[in-house]
Amino acid sequence: MLLTQLRGNGIDAVHESKTDDARVVVINTCGFVENAKQESIDTILRYVDAKDEGIVDKVYVTGCLSQRYKDDLEKEIPSVDAWFGTRDLSRLLKVFNANYRQELVGERILTNPAHYAYLKISEGCDRPCSFCAIPLMRGGHISRPMEELVLEAKNLAKQGTKELLLIAQDSTYYGLDLYKKRNMAELLLRLSDVAGIEWIRIHYAFPAGFPMDILDVMADRQNICKYLDIPLQHASSKMLQLMRRGTTREKTQELLETIRSKVPGIAIRTTMITGHPGESEQDFQELLDFVEHSRFDRLGVFTYSHEDATHSYSMKDDVPEDVKQERMDQLMEVQQNISLDLNRKKIGQTFKVMVDRKEGGNFIGRTESDSPEVDNEVIIATDEYLRAGEFVNVKITAASEFDLTGEAISVT
Numbered sequence: 001m002l003l004t005q006l007r008g009n010g011i012d013a014v015h016e017s018k019t020d021d022a023r024v025v026v027i028n029t030c031g032f033v034e035n036a037k038q039e040s041i042d043t044i045l046r047y048v049d050a051k052d053e054g055i056v057d058k059v060y061v062t063g064c065l066s067q068r069y070k071d072d073l074e075k076e077i078p079s080v081d082a083w084f085g086t087r088d089l090s091r092l093l094k095v096f097n098a099n100y101r102q103e104l105v106g107e108r109i110l111t112n113p114a115h116y117a118y119l120k121i122s123e124g125c126d127r128p129c130s131f132c133a134i135p136l137m138r139g140g141h142i143s144r145p146m147e148e149l150v151l152e153a154k155n156l157a158k159q160g161t162k163e164l165l166l167i168a169q170d171s172t173y174y175g176l177d178l179y180k181k182r183n184m185a186e187l188l189l190r191l192s193d194v195a196g197i198e199w200i201r202i203h204y205a206f207p208a209g210f211p212m213d214i215l216d217v218m219a220d221r222q223n224i225c226k227y228l229d230i231p232l233q234h235a236s237s238k239m240l241q242l243m244r245r246g247t248t249r250e251k252t253q254e255l256l257e258t259i260r261s262k263v264p265g266i267a268i269r270t271t272m273i274t275g276h277p278g279e280s281e282q283d284f285q286e287l288l289d290f291v292e293h294s295r296f297d298r299l300g301v302f303t304y305s306h307e308d309a310t311h312s313y314s315m316k317d318d319v320p321e322d323v324k325q326e327r328m329d330q331l332m333e334v335q336q337n338i339s340l341d342l343n344r345k346k347i348g349q350t351f352k353v354m355v356d357r358k359e360g361g362n363f364i365g366r367t368e369s370d371s372p373e374v375d376n377e378v379i380i381a382t383d384e385y386l387r388a389g390e391f392v393n394v395k396i397t398a399a400s401e402f403d404l405t406g407e408a409i410s411v412t
């Protein structure tokens with residue numbers, strides 16, 4: 001959106017420019033967990049050095065890190081010309097003598113290949129999760145109006161987008177503020193009607209208060225992927241309570257059963273956290289057992305990061321780092337076996353695959369069960385030239401833990 005506004009004001013802005021001839025640099029930062037914060041600070045320091053060497057004239061910093069630590073950072077890194085928060089787009093434009101242009105709302109300049117696009121359906125979060133600093137940076141939940149989202153989806157489809165990835169801090173809360181009810185089902189229906197959109201994928205669905213009606217829409221509509229990214233974070237009821245997730249192990253299990261029975265064949269992706277304060281060996285074993293039995297299609301695991309001003313910051317960070325790490329490794333090992341087993345079952349079957357790119361002599365794509373960057377890929381053997389965004393039927397011939405290999409049968 002920043003790129004759209006800058007270019008709409010006649011400013012030649014480039015995302016992650018590979019050349020060093022830019023005179024002005026805007027760094028969009030993340031402030032979520034320790035690693036991300038460090039990466040953001042390293043990037044700021046790199047450009048501050050470039051400024052000191054006369055390579056660039058101005059360095060501006062925006063995004064979550066800047067929102068969260070502006071006062072400290074201003075003192076620590078005075079060479080930065082200005083700091084902006086997460087809702088400061090208009091103020092940031094002012095330093096370029098540019099104005100926020102309302103008529104550009106709904107237009108996007110994509111920074112990833114045009115055939116898929118992230119569609120942010122809401123901003124901020126009203127949940128009280130103990131470990132999470134996001135509400136401190138992004139503020140409370142604000143849903144974007146459906147009309148605006150449908151307009152954006154139509155504009156994206158005109159640019160060649162075929163897959164929409166719906167994202168938010170908490171996508172299942174969508175509509176509660178604006179329409180006084182959870183309204184994801186209606187949003188899905190309206191997006192599903194947009195011509196040219198062939199896949200719609202839901203990310204970051206919070207488990208408590210899950211809107212069950214989206215499952216009917218998912219089962220009914222062909223262009224809504226049978227895929228759900230639902231971060232569960234833990235399985236022990238004690239830990240879920242400590243983490244303030246508003247659910248229990250039993251309720252989580254029931255929810256997973258309902259999802260799988262209403263949408264047969266659905267791919268479920270989740271994330272877990274190891275080493276939250278208070279996590280005993282017994283809690284971890286419960287989590288391990290849950291992961292073993294739930295057989296998620298995809299799993300991401302993070303070690304707990306002790307973030308200031310969060311609720312759990314008031315607790316003692318009592319699980320040693322090496323234990324957090326070891327627990328994460330154990331979970332990933334269990335998941336690797338599950339993933340290999342699930343992938344091997346696909347050998348001999350044919351899937352509709354979206355081509356993402358050419359790499360070496362191969363084309364790489366994804367099935368409906370895979371989101372870009374985070375999930376499995378399909379390595380496609382073919383003599384044909386395939387274009388990014390094209391769909392092709394692929395018969396799977398081999399499988400490893402995280403990839404499938406197959407032969408292109410026909411372009412769909």
Ligand code: SF4
Nearest residue numbers: 125127129132134169
């Ligand atoms: S729902 Fe997600 S973004 Fe919101 S507080 Fe919980 S973990 Fe953070």
